[in-house]
Amino acid sequence: MSLFNPTPDLHTTANLSAPLAERMRPRNLEEYVGQVHLLAPGKPLRVQIERDDPASMIFWGPPGVGKTTLAKIIANATHASFIEFSAVLSGIKEIKQVMVDAEKAAKFGSRTILFIDEIHRFNKAQQDAFLPYVEHGTIRLIGATTENPSFEIIGALLSRCRVYTLQALGDEALLTLLRRALTDAERGLGKMQISAEDEVLLTLASYSSGDARNALNALEVAAKLAEARAEKVITKDLAVEALQQRVLLYDKKGEEHYNLISALHKSVRNSDADAALYWLGRMLKAGEDPMYVARRVVRIAVEDIGLASPEALNLTLSARDAMDFLGSPEGDLALAQAVVYLALAPKSNALYTAYGEVLGDIEATRAEPVPLHLRNAPTGLMKSIGYGKGYRYAHDEEGKVADMDCLPDSLRGRKYYQPTAEGREKILAQRMEEIRRIREGKRS
Numbered sequence: 466m467s468l469f470n471p472t473p474d475l476h477t478t479a480n481l482s483a484p485l486a487e488r489m490r491p492r493n494l495e496e497y498v499g500q501v502h503l504l505a506p507g508k509p510l511r512v513q514i515e516r517d518d519p520a521s522m523i524f525w526g527p528p529g530v531g532k533t534t535l536a537k538i539i540a541n542a543t544h545a546s547f548i549e550f551s552a553v554l555s556g557i558k559e560i561k562q563v564m565v566d567a568e569k570a571a572k573f574g575s576r577t578i579l580f581i582d583e584i585h586r587f588n589k590a591q592q593d594a595f596l597p598y599v600e601h602g603t604i605r606l607i608g609a610t611t612e613n614p615s616f617e618i619i620g621a622l623l624s625r626c627r628v629y630t631l632q633a634l635g636d637e638a639l640l641t642l643l644r645r646a647l648t649d650a651e652r653g654l655g656k657m658q659i660s661a662e663d664e665v666l667l668t669l670a671s672y673s674s675g676d677a678r679n680a681l682n683a684l685e686v687a688a689k690l691a692e693a694r695a696e697k698v699i700t701k702d703l704a705v706e707a708l709q710q711r712v713l714l715y716d717k718k719g720e721e722h723y724n725l726i727s728a729l730h731k732s733v734r735n736s737d738a739d740a741a742l743y744w745l746g747r748m749l750k751a752g753e754d755p756m757y758v759a760r761r762v763v764r765i766a767v768e769d770i771g772l773a774s775p776e777a778l779n780l781t782l783s784a785r786d787a788m789d790f791l792g793s794p795e796g797d798l799a800l801a802q803a804v805v806y807l808a809l810a811p812k813s814n815a816l817y818t819a820y821g822e823v824l825g826d827i828e829a830t831r832a833e834p835v836p837l838h839l840r841n842a843p844t845g846l847m848k849s850i851g852y853g854k855g856y857r858y859a860h861d862e863e864g865k866v867a868d869m870d871c872l873p874d875s876l877r878g879r880k881y882y883q884p885t886a887e888g889r890e891k892i893l894a895q896r897m898e899e900i901r902r903i904r905e906g907k908r909s
């Protein structure tokens with residue numbers, strides 16, 4: 466049997482046994498909701514689709530924002546053969562067979578779009594298998610990932626693809642989808658003749674955290690509850706009841722999961738030890754993965770405490786190890802200890818801010834070569850062309866500080882780290898001022 470599927474016909478009658486989110490999948494760009502920054506007239510992805518640009522691409526974004534739908538719309542618009550793979554289920558053998566079939570099809574003028582869902586789950590060897598076919602245009606690869614492509618996709622493949630970042634859908638976009646599903650008699654819930662006020666639909670939308678799949682399936686649960694009770698209107702109480710039924714299954718991925726960790730983080734940041742302990746207890750009592758909490762606590766140490774109290778990082782890493790060693794509930798106290806310490810510790814986001822500015826400069830400026838005086842010169846040739854020339858060994862300098870610039874020329878004099886007067890950073894600020902005076906003294 467051929468691995469090739471025909472171009473997906475998105476206008477066929479929906480399978481009414483499929484979940485509502487699948488039945489209501491947009492069939493063209495006019496039905497597609499959201500991602501205006503990519504799909505509005507004149508925007509990059511819209512232009513690529515309209516010009517039938519064959520370049521491969523990666524869609525990066527959270528679940529339920531339309532990555533798979535976009536791939537199917539592109540295949541439908543370009544009349545290409547569409548092959549859909551899941552990186553969870555497919556291996557290197559299937560990939561190579563598809564490549565062979567695609568190469569044969571290309572000789573007869575047939576175009577192939579290969580859609581890989583969760584492409585970040587493919588290992589390096591599996592991703593390498595795509596390279597020659599993407600390079601030669603035998604296939605047009607569209608990958609979907611919820612993970613940062615910079616870390617999960619090999620550089621050679623990434624350089625051959627355009628990366629488009631899809632955003633979580635806003636409440637208004639979700640409201641549009643929910644209204645459409647409620648009234649669509651062909652694919653949606655229209656035949657049930659059930660209505661709902663916008664306020665109720667917004668309740669469902671806000672719960673979904675930008676995930677259209679969650680929002681639509683929550684609506685379907687609410688509609689079935691109303692139908693079972695011979696009611697024609699989805700009330701807010703009914704919507705809340707439907708959400709409660711889903712929370713039991715999906716709470717660790719749902720809005721409340723993010724609300725609780727946000728409350729914990731912000732309580733620590735505001736030095737409220739009592740509130741931080743409460744939110745920690747709420748998360749652990751609800752069955753949250755304690756190692757997830759431990760990872761977030763470590764993150765708080767480096768984001769909000771930083772060098773004002775550098776021992777905070779060691780304490781949180783120890784708490785993580787204690788939780789891993791003891792398990793819950795015994796290890797819960799280790800996390801509680803870390804959370805209280807973080808809440809009471811002096812706060813500084815100076816390092817967090819400094820690193821953000823560094824990343825901004827890296828993005829905004831060209832990648833300048835390393836200055837010659839900072840380069841290693843292990844060979845005679847390197848020395849002859851200036852590698853290492855002008856380097857001054859700090860240990861031989863008075864004050865252990867050399868009058869030597871270490872940033873690229875375009876960033877000379879740039880200051881990133883601005884320590885606060887909190888905790889240990891007060892000492893670091895004094896040391897930085899001392900270094901500045903030593904360097905200026907030598908220059909003068």
